[in-house]
Amino acid sequence: MTSSRKSTLLHLGVLALLVVLFFVLPPYHAGNLSRIMVLAIYAMGYNLLFGYTGLLSLGHAMFFAAGMYGFGLTLNLGGWPVPLAFVAGVVCAGALALVIGLLALRTAGVAFMIVTLMFAQTGYLVVLYFGTYTRGDEGFVIQQAQRMLGGFDLTSETGRYVTALILFAICFLGLARLVQTPFGRTLVAIRENEERTRMLGYDAGSHKLRALIISGAVSGVAGAAYALLFGYVGATFATVQYSIFPLLWVLLGGAGTTIGPLIGVFFMFYLIDTSSTYTNAYMLIAGVVLVLLTVFAPQGLAGELRKRVFKWLP
Amino acid sequence: MEFGPHLMLASLEGAVIAAILSLTAMGLSIVFGVMRVVNVAHGEFFMLGAVLAWYVTSALGGHPALGFVAALLIVPVLVAAIAATADRLILKRINYDADRTIVGTIGILYIIQQTTLMTFGPDARPVEAPFNTRLSLPWFEFGENGFAMFWPWGLSTTSYKLFVIAAAVVILLGLWMVITRTKIGLVMRATQQDSEMAQAFGVPVGTVYSLVFGLGAGLAALGAVLVVPIQQAHYLMGHDPLLLSFIVVIIGGLGSLPGTIVAAILIGMSDGIISVFFSPTIAKIIATLLVAMVLVFRPQGLLGKTAP
Numbered sequence: 097m098t099s100s101r102k103s104t105l106l107h108l109g110v111l112a113l114l115v116v117l118f119f120v121l122p123p124y125h126a127g128n129l130s131r132i133m134v135l136a137i138y139a140m141g142y143n144l145l146f147g148y149t150g151l152l153s154l155g156h157a158m159f160f161a162a163g164m165y166g167f168g169l170t171l172n173l174g175g176w177p178v179p180l181a182f183v184a185g186v187v188c189a190g191a192l193a194l195v196i197g198l199l200a201l202r203t204a205g206v207a208f209m210i211v212t213l214m215f216a217q218t219g220y221l222v223v224l225y226f227g228t229y230t231r232g233d234e235g236f237v238i239q240q241a242q243r244m245l246g247g248f249d250l251t252s253e254t255g256r257y258v259t260a261l262i263l264f265a266i267c268f269l270g271l272a273r274l275v276q277t278p279f280g281r282t283l284v285a286i287r288e289n290e291e292r293t294r295m296l297g298y299d300a301g302s303h304k305l306r307a308l309i310i311s312g313a314v315s316g317v318a319g320a321a322y323a324l325l326f327g328y329v330g331a332t333f334a335t336v337q338y339s340i341f342p343l344l345w346v347l348l349g350g351a352g353t354t355i356g357p358l359i360g361v362f363f364m365f366y367l368i369d370t371s372s373t374y375t376n377a378y379m380l381i382a383g384v385v386l387v388l389l390t391v392f393a394p395q396g397l398a399g400e401l402r403k404r405v406f407k408w409l410p
Numbered sequence: 411m412e413f414g415p416h417l418m419l420a421s422l423e424g425a426v427i428a429a430i431l432s433l434t435a436m437g438l439s440i441v442f443g444v445m446r447v448v449n450v451a452h453g454e455f456f457m458l459g460a461v462l463a464w465y466v467t468s469a470l471g472g473h474p475a476l477g478f479v480a481a482l483l484i485v486p487v488l489v490a491a492i493a494a495t496a497d498r499l500i501l502k503r504i505n506y507d508a509d510r511t512i513v514g515t516i517g518i519l520y521i522i523q524q525t526t527l528m529t530f531g532p533d534a535r536p537v538e539a540p541f542n543t544r545l546s547l548p549w550f551e552f553g554e555n556g557f558a559m560f561w562p563w564g565l566s567t568t569s570y571k572l573f574v575i576a577a578a579v580v581i582l583l584g585l586w587m588v589i590t591r592t593k594i595g596l597v598m599r600a601t602q603q604d605s606e607m608a609q610a611f612g613v614p615v616g617t618v619y620s621l622v623f624g625l626g627a628g629l630a631a632l633g634a635v636l637v638v639p640i641q642q643a644h645y646l647m648g649h650d651p652l653l654l655s656f657i658v659v660i661i662g663g664l665g666s667l668p669g670t671i672v673a674a675i676l677i678g679m680s681d682g683i684i685s686v687f688f689s690p691t692i693a694k695i696i697a698t699l700l701v702a703m704v705l706v707f708r709p710q711g712l713l714g715k716t717a718p
Contacts, residue, residue: 152509152512154512199702199703199706200702200706202706202707203705203706205508206448206508206512207705207709209448209512210448210656210660210705211705211706214656214698214699214701214702215698215699215702217653218695218698218699218702221691221694221695221698222695224691225691225695340516343513343516347513376527377524377527377528378524379520379523379524380521380524380525380528382520383516383517383518383519383520383521383522383523383524384517384521385517386513386514386516386517386520387500387514387517387518387521389513389517390500390504390510390513390514390517391500391503391504391514394510
């Protein structure tokens with residue numbers, strides 16, 4: 097079997113597994129899994145920029161929050177129908193990524209991290225400042241009646257799981273395809289050696305900008321989906337912590353691999369879920385995992401697997 | 411109060427903020443200058459300084475001055491030792507790679523913060539100032555009886571706040587002496603200019619790195635011990651100093667120590683003055699946006715000369 101056949105089978109296999117798990121798992125874990133899938137979309141968006149293009153952003157929470165508020169505010173205050181509000185959320189995140197990209201991509205390395213961090217902090221403060229509409233830290237709840245899609249109840253366990261799975265499948269297959277295209281290959285080339293890519297005649301700047309826009313828009317999909325499926329919009333999702341999370345997930349699962357983000361979110365979710373029954377300082381686990389990863393396994397779980405066992409892993 | 415006395419009060423508050431900030435930011439700036447790494451856990455070393463100061467003062471008891479002096483002597487050394495250990499255990503192993511150091515120090519940030527939450531708890535706890543006399547300040551005005559001096563109601567400061575400003579100046583002068591006049595300073599500067607060449611001349615670069623990382627954390631802790639009688643110790647208090655120190659170091663020019671001091675005074679004073687007169691949220695929004703813009707259009711900082 098060629099590697100591309102193997103990787104197609106792997107992707108379809110992961111999706112099939114997720115379908116089967118819904119029927120097998122008890123409701124509590126199925127509920128967790130729909131949350132994991134939505135967060136995995138966020139991680140995949142982050143992975144495109146960090147794992148494939150090699151740009152470490154510390155401000156992705158602003159795109160997640162843009163999707164979330166773009167959806168939540170147009171739905172709640174504007175009274176838009178769900179599909180339109182969802183699109184509005186994604187467009188908000190993509191447009192924000194365009195603006196941030198035009199500014200932040202003028203810098204590189206450490207400066208890029210700090211600039212994105214600063215912009216995200218500004219975004220968080222802006223959410224707090226417009227507290228009359230956003231309700232600030234407290235956030236607002238999207239009523240059950242508003243979360244219907246053509247008679248399909250998105251608040252039920254089944255509705256939630258199916259929607260999360262469909263959105264996850266679209267992003268999962270779409271991004272897996274994208275990184276195989278010449279565009280995706282060029283992004284990897286930029287990650288490996290930007291100077292040389294530019295010498296070969298590729299416009300590195302515009303490739304990075306497009307990668308950032310796609311990455312931001314996918315993060316926006318995750319933000320809007322989170323608000324839609326779990327019915328809560330709050331400023332917590334715009335804090336630095338939510339910029340650190342996707343970095344953590346992608347590093348844990350394996351940066352620059354298609355299945356890494358899902359693996360990373362899955363492990364981190366259950367690690368925190370289990371430890372938070374023992375202590376309220378559950379972020380300690382995140383810190384320890386981050387340190388261990390940077391020191392011992394900079395390529396993450398899927399990365400280490402690829403290095404040792406499955407050389408064909410996409 | 412009228413505008414004049416009000417402004418004077420705001421400037422005094424700003425000067426206290428600037429004093430603490432210049433110590434904290436100097437720690438971050440030295441670490442960046444010599445080691446070329448960004449220490450995201452810097453704010454947590456600040457927090458650790460404040461929390462340990464509470465432990466030391468409450469363990470000793472007796473007169474508040476006794477505990478305070480003990481904290482001032484013990485705590486920075488303790489925090490420096492913790493930082494140097496973290497440097498040895500983590501940063502050294504990843505070869506001070508810029509990107510991985512950021513991720514690693516984010517990890518250290520959460521470890522320190524959450525360990526404090528588990529041991530110290532989520533409450534804010536005060537440390538008593540060694541002396542805290544209220545001093546009324548005079549204000550001069552040209553009235554109908556000629557030049558007159560009077561004491562407006564509310565225009566006052568405490569002796570402790572003045573002590574903080576003086577202490578910061580003394581500490582920074584001492585630091586400047588160490589860097590420019592001693593052998594340790596010479597070795598630090600050599601490592602900063604060219605670590606490979608320094609190594610070739612027999613400078614133990616690894617030890618210098620640990621020392622510098624410890625010194626940076628110790629300066630943050632020193633600032634925290636000084637501020638803790640004014641502001642209570644809390645496990646999340648490291649967030650604002652980190653952000654402000656970042657801003658100061660960037661505005662002052664990455665790696666430029668005089669630039670750091672100038673920027674700390676500028677930012678600290680304006681932070682104090684702006685937050686007295688304007689809504690703090692809008693002030694923070696403008697400040698963070700400005701810093702991002704400075705980095706985008708002038709990556710070497712306002713006072714920096716060459717790009718890092």
